[in-house]
Amino acid sequence: MTVTVSGHLPVEPYDVAVVGAGVVGCAIARRLAHHPGLRIALVEAQDDVGQGTSKANTAILHTGFDAVPGSLEARLVREGARELAAYAAESGIPVERVGALLVAWDEEQLATLPRLAEKAVRNEYHDTRLLGPADLYAREPHLGPGALGALHVPGESIICPWTTTLAYAVQAVRAGADLHLGAPVTHAGHTDGVHRLDTPRGPLHARRLVNAAGLHADTLDRSLGHDDFTVTPRRGQLVVHDKFARALVRHILLPVPTALGKGVLVAPTVYGNVLLGPTAEDLDDKHATGSTAEGLRRLREQGRRILPALLEEEVTAVYAGLRAATGHDDYRIAAHSAQGYVTVGGIRSTGLTASLAIAEHVTGLLADTGLALGPRRPPEPVRMPNLGEALPRPHQQPDVVAADPEYGILVCHCERVSRGEIRDALAGPIPPRSLDGLRRRTRARAGRCQGFSCGAAVRALFEEAQR
Amino acid sequence: MTSRRVDVLVVGAGPAGLTAASLLATAGARVEVLEREQSPGGVPRHCAHRGFGTWPHALTGPDHARILAASAEHAGADVRTGVTALDWAGPRALTTVGPQGAETVTARAVVLATGARERPRAARLVPGTRPAGVYTTGELQQAVHLYGQHIGTRAVIVGAEAVSHAAAGTVRAAGAEVVALVTEPARAPAAPARTLDARLRHRTPVLTGTTVTELLGHGRLSGVRVRHRDGRTAILPCDTVVFTGDFVPDHELARRGGLTLDPGTRGPAVDGALRTSRPGVFAVGSVLHAAESAATAAREGAHAATAVRDWLTDGTAPGAEGLHWPTGVPLVADPPLRRIAPNRVTPGDRFPYLLRTALPLPRPVLHVTQDGRPLHRERFPLTTAVPHRPLTLTARWTHRVDPAGGPVHVTVA
Missing domain, CATH: 3.50.50.60 (FAD/NAD(P)-binding domain)
Structure with a gap:
């Protein structure tokens, strides 16, 4: 099991290098690791997995009802959703099938709903149902006044995106893939059938290359001589509300897309919070992950219309993520056989849902480039710590606390994270390199007090583990 | 169990x-x-x-x-x-x-x-990036006094009340520099001696009429953007920011x-x-x-x-x-009063009430009424009520409260 964060990268060429340890890159590495004969490297610029687009999304497991019918995205989302639902159940990844309501606030949006229902059918999704205002308000009594109706999509679910990415990476690493963190690829070249990736930690060589670099996929693609797409970072700011808000909303409340653009959504999270967002701002800067006063003002204005009582609840986090918009309305997944190179570009917000199907698809493309996959051995199942509210957390299980009292000692009180869970995360196969990494693994300091009560204690545990 | x-x-x-x-x-x-x-x-x-x-x-x-x-x-x-x-x-x-x-x-x-x-940074909706080095006073004091942790080298304190000065003291005790205390009101909301002490003895600027509008930096905080109410903006370089009060x-x-x-x-x-x-x-x-x-x-x-x-x-x-x-009737502090506790009243109550005001009130006179009926009037001839300090109202009037009546209001004349 190899996870590195510093020092020289191995000299020996890998069979496959996957650049980018987001949800898609990790899924691909995990899928390739089904073949014990392959030497696989997963190369990541940041100090942790899932640090780009994967960590700042709306955490929805889509049905694909509104994809472009017949597109690759539509197929991969449809297949991926089924696979991920099964995988989540097996791996302990929190998922709640809360269903979505596309709420129409004006006549134009109302007129759009039947067309969306037809589109769902063309995407092989048959369970949508149109709701009148009475049914809608019965389902969502806290909804703001003025809603005219809704399309109910019962299959839409919420998921923990972070645990999903980590589960993939853990399985990949346990099955023998090497994870190299802190290794941004500054240049890529291909000579004599071998790719050379230059990083500040020295070069890394591989016979096959998968570009899952997300926001930076176009840059890597160009350094290999292709000019298929340009990634425009689209910033999405999101506001997370405290757990008391969870009682205000039962479904994912989706905006109805119209000619004038897409509004914002209000969605519960598996941790028991409520999300409001995202904004959609096309930018040039691929590092502009800051929130803005204007963005927050507009989100709250829109949120007030959708769910007025939400605005009274405490905000526990504000964050901004960058989605990889390409100007194309489908994924940009392409194999360049002669180069032994597969680009996985333009993976938009559906990437989390489609991740397992993308991995399968990419593995097929790699085989088509002549890569001998060798025998297949399914990986050991992984069991992830539960961060969700739908299933009991460790402190709520008397047998768990009796067996190990550390699970009864709560350190982070807002999110009820025990010392045992923090200890486990710090000793995990891919340990956190920062307090933020620890927060993503445990939710410690993610609550309403943001560390007022527990911050120093959590940091003490983290620093002790670093020594 | x-x-x-x-x-x-x-x-x-x-x-x-x-x-x-x-x-x-x-x-x-x-x-x-x-x-x-x-x-x-x-x-x-x-x-x-x-x-x-x-x-x-x-x-x-x-x-x-x-x-x-x-x-x-x-x-x-x-x-x-x-x-x-x-x-x-x-x-x-x-x-x-x-x-x-x-x-x-x-x-x-x-x-x-x-x-x-x-309330931490997120609840205050302060925009910007999400770097390390962002504290509340509670976390800062625990980090320094209970765990001896390193907290950075240059800290901006958001707020200029008593607790903000305590946070500044903790920053200095940890061997770091206080860049400034930043506060939105036009006048520093701590006791004048406290503000003077910060300015003169510690040479720490107390920036009034100023808000922190953005946190900057990836990984670690690199600075905060501030805006004065006259429109001027500036970046204060720092690696730590403490949200106080x-x-x-x-x-x-x-x-x-x-x-x-x-x-x-x-x-x-x-x-x-x-x-x-x-x-x-x-x-x-x-x-x-x-x-x-x-x-x-x-x-x-x-x-x-x-x-x-x-x-x-x-x-x-x-x-x-x-x-x-007894359930009592609601006791409501009307603006510019911000809150009162206790906040229900029964005729037998004898415990004094603590009020806070949103605005400075020189020599305030408080009127207590129920359904338009005056119950009590209290003068504070030697006091200016200020937002950062409680004002105490006696409970000498509670026997006049009608337990079946409407809410009791406290208003400022």
């Missing part, structure tokens, strides 16, 4: 909870105090500065915390640290978890003393239990005997009014102890349920 019974269950071992526990245990009640932290004492545990206890025996916070805990234990209260009250299991029963596992504790009376917290009650347990909350304080609504809306459940300390001094909290703990004793004597007899639990 084990289940036990006690006379009084106190949630929170800060000054308010420990004082109530001491007095009730001394009076012979079986008292248990639940404290989720590993040591008792509440916020004073990490306030290294003096100013606790009573003159001439001024103490540091940690000493004060130790003495409070020791006297509660000496009186016979069972102070259980590392035990978290999770939720309600009945009107006066709580589920808890600790290293010994889950328990249900049923009590004849419950005293909520869960305290307050400062803006306390809110830790009311989660009260809210989970469905207790009535007061809209002004956001804490549980209580009458002059510190009774909440549920018979047998009392609330004391900063959960009532985030945040007043440790001395105020202790005074309320002592006052509630008397009311709890009365309840244990008269209220919990068979058939008496609810008879000794």
Whole structure:
């Protein structure tokens, strides 16, 4: 099991290098690791997995009802959703099938709903149902006044995106893939059938290359001589509300897309919070992950219309993520056989849902480039710590606390994270390199007090583990 | 799951909870105090500065915390640290978890003393990136005084109240530089001597009329963008920022239990005997009014102890349920007053009221009325009421309250 964060990268060429340890890159590495004969490297610029687009999304497991019918995205989302639902159940990844309501606030949006229902059918999704205002308000009594109706999509679910990415990476690493963190690829070249990736930690060589670099996929693609797409970072700011808000909303409340653009959504999270967002701002800067006063003002204005009582609840986090918009309305997944190179570009917000199907698809493309996959051995199942509210957390299980009292000692009180869970995360196969990494693994300091009560204690545990 | 019974269950071992526990245990009640932290004492545990206890025996916070805990234990209260009250299991029963596992504790009376917290950056909707180096005073003091952690080298303090100056002191004690205190009001909201001391002795700028509009930096904080109300903006380079003040009650347990909350304080609504809306459940300390001094909290703990004793004597007899639990009428502080606690009133109430104002009020006169009927008028000829200090209203007028009437209003003439 190899996870590195510093020092020289191995000299020996890998069979496959996957650049980018987001949800898609990790899924691909995990899928390739089904073949014990392959030497696989997963190369990541940041100090942790899932640090780009994967960590700042709306955490929805889509049905694909509104994809472009017949597109690759539509197929991969449809297949991926089924696979991920099964995988989540097996791996302990929190998922709640809360269903979505596309709420129409004006006549134009109302007129759009039947067309969306037809589109769902063309995407092989048959369970949508149109709701009148009475049914809608019965389902969502806290909804703001003025809603005219809704399309109910019962299959839409919420998921923990972070645990999903980590589960993939853990399985990949346990099955023998090497994870190299802190290794941004500054240049890529291909000579004599071998790719050379230059990083500040020295070069890394591989016979096959998968570009899952997300926001930076176009840059890597160009350094290999292709000019298929340009990634425009689209910033999405999101506001997370405290757990008391969870009682205000039962479904994912989706905006109805119209000619004038897409509004914002209000969605519960598996941790028991409520999300409001995202904004959609096309930018040039691929590092502009800051929130803005204007963005927050507009989100709250829109949120007030959708769910007025939400605005009274405490905000526990504000964050901004960058989605990889390409100007194309489908994924940009392409194999360049002669180069032994597969680009996985333009993976938009559906990437989390489609991740397992993308991995399968990419593995097929790699085989088509002549890569001998060798025998297949399914990986050991992984069991992830539960961060969700739908299933009991460790402190709520008397047998768990009796067996190990550390699970009864709560350190982070807002999110009820025990010392045992923090200890486990710090000793995990891919340990956190920062307090933020620890927060993503445990939710410690993610609550309403943001560390007022527990911050120093959590940091003490983290620093002790670093020594 | 084990289940036990006690006379009084106190949630929170800060000054308010420990004082109530001491007095009730001394009076012979079986008292248990639940404290989720590993040591008792509440916020004073990490306030290294003096100013606790009573003159001439001024103490540091940690000493004060130790003495409070020791006297509660000496009186016979069972102070259980590392035990978290999770939720309600009945009107006066709580589920808890600790290293010994889950328990249900049923009590004849419950005293909520869960305290307050400062609102962190996210709740204040301060835009920008999410770097490391962002603190509240509570976290900063614990980091420095309890754990000896490194907190950075240059800190901007958001706020200029007393707690902000305490945070600045902690920053300096940790060997770091205070870049500035930044505050939105045009006048520094601390005692003038305090502000002068910061400016002259420590040469720390106190920037009034100024807001922090953005946090900058990836990974670690690199600076904060500030804007003066005249429109000028600047970047203050720093690697640490401390959000101070803006306390809110830790009311989660009260809210989970469905207790009535007061809209002004956001804490549980209580009458002059510190009774909440549920018979047998009392609330004391900063959960009532985030945040007043440790001395105020202790005074309320002592006052509630008397009311709890009365309840244990008269209220919990068979058939008496609810008879000794007057509900009172709401007591509302009208703008520019911001809040009042207690915030319900019954004719028998004798406990003084604490008010906070949103604006400075020179020589205020407070009028207390019910349904347009004047009940009381109180003058403060020598005082200017200011936002950062409480104003005390006596309870000499409560016998005039009509318990069947409408809300009682406190207004400023």
